[in-house]
Amino acid sequence: MPEQSPFDLAEGDPFGPHNLPYGVFSTADAPDRRRLGVRYGNQVLDLSALPSALPAAIHPHAELLAAPTLNPLLAAGRPVWQQIRAAVHTAVTDPAHHDEVAPLFHPLDGVTLHLPFEVADYVDFYASEHHATNVGRIFRPNDAALTPNWKHLPIGYHGRAGTVVVTGTPVVRPHGQRKAPADEAPSFGPSVRLDIEAEVGFVVGAPSTLHEPVAQGAFRDHVFGVCLLNDWSARDIQAWEYVPLGPFLGKSFATSVSAWVTPLDALDEARTPPPARDFPLLPYLDDADAEPGGIDIRIEVRINGETVSRPPFSAMYWTAAQQLAHMTVNGASLRTGDLFASGTVSGPDPDQLGCLLELTQGKGPYLQDGDEVTLTAWAPGPEGARIGLGEVTGRILPAG
Structure with missing residues (x-):
């Protein structure tokens, strides 16, 4: 049986392209490296690697996406939030980018999730x-x-x-x-x-x-x-x-x-x-x-x-x-x-x-x-x- 594409979601999946929530994860091969991710179905899209796949749309924000916590992205303000959200939506929905984006996914059950942001007050x-x-x-x-x-x-x-x-x-x-x-x-x-x-x-x-x-x-x-x-x-x-x-x-x-x-x-x-x-x-x-x-x-x-x-x-x-x-x-x-x-x-x-x-x-x-x-x-x-x-x-x- 061929491996299922990370872009193929179960019907009615509540973590589809209209959602795209943000978190912080690490993998077993790099447990000390925390990365920003977006959940898509039962997969996690590595945002730190996304600028290499979509350089025109998201490269100006590469430094924010390389942070180990959401706080720099949070501080960037709503126009940046909207730009990055639009780029992520394109990455998961536009077949033209799927070959570049597919390797950036990690199975949800194979990562460790962390507190997504540093709590101030x-x-x-x-x-x-x-x-x-x-x-x-x-x-x-x-x-x-x-x-x-x-x-x-x-x-x-x-x-x-x-x-x-x-x-x-x-x-x-x-x-x-x-x-x-x-x-x-x-x-x-x-x-x-x-x-x-x-x-x-x-x-x-x-x-x-x-x-x-x-x-x-x-x-x-x-x-x-x-x-x-x-x-x-x-x-x-x-x-x-x-x-x-x-x-x-x-x-x-x-x-x-x-x-x-x-x-x-x-x-x-x-x-x-x-x-x-x-x-x-x-x-x-x-x-x-x-x-x-x-x-x-x-x-x-x-x-x-x-x-x-x-x-x-x-x-x-x-x-x-x-x-x-x-x-x-x-x-x-x-x-x-x-x-x-x-x-x-x-x-x-x-x-x-x-x-x-x-x-x-x-x-x-x-x-x-x-x-x-x-x-x-x-x-x-x-x-x-x-x-x-x-x-x-x-x-x-x-x-x-």
Whole structure:
């Protein structure tokens, strides 16, 4: 049987020519050499070698493509992103280039994938009204589910960039303080309420200037792409520490992201209006006249191979453009490699909840040692295609 061409995709493959997500890989014969790649079906196209195959179209960007991380490409800005994306699309779809491009592919199952970019800062938001309402009822049963500020601004917190890890990295059960309401004093030990949070992350490319807010209309100029994200959460540690300043050690031990960053331009067909808002917004957050800021991403959460939830990202109250505008409205600057996450994605239905806290109404069970959690997702693309987001998987290891 002749070897299958890397250009021949299975019908409906979510990693086809409309997607072309970026990552970083190495091969067994050169394990210390990290290269930029684009996923195409079950193959990885070596971008560092592409200028030799398409010199006219992509040679001016050869230095960016030879880097061991996406950060130089992220910093280059949207016109360059679009030029390179167009060249890659030509490389995989134009038969005139197939003889030169075919040797640049590597089978996906034969490479090692790495964290695709160096994370500068990490911010996590709390943008799902359904999630915030459910959690508020669990944590504050005698008070209003939503805090008074929730519908006026995107609530968020700064996380720990150094513990963002690529999919497949094991997650060690964290230690910390915890105190149940009936306990006389706090205790210390491994978390017994370890949870997941199914989220979508946004990767910043072009930086901004200190003291100059980034308006919603500049979102596409600064945000390069999208990835799935699992914000692992130790609920017992979180419940004891979060008053009055919010998440800290209950979140900072690990955040898992996909090995693939899907360009924002690949999701144009999936843009959708956010849910109707019942509070007037201040001008910098008002998006009534903006392009639709929601994205129709359908997430699936599996634990040990069993699907437990299908959260819809289209149900998020606050959009990524609003989050970016709020994150910088005080003059805070963006850096290349900044990562900001949506917060837990939950929908209105019982099978659309993005964490175990909601799925079990706070009663558990939570994650056990050895459990493996996998997030997958897709979004509608042009001509009926599906745009796949790279999966995020993590297995729980016992506390050290």
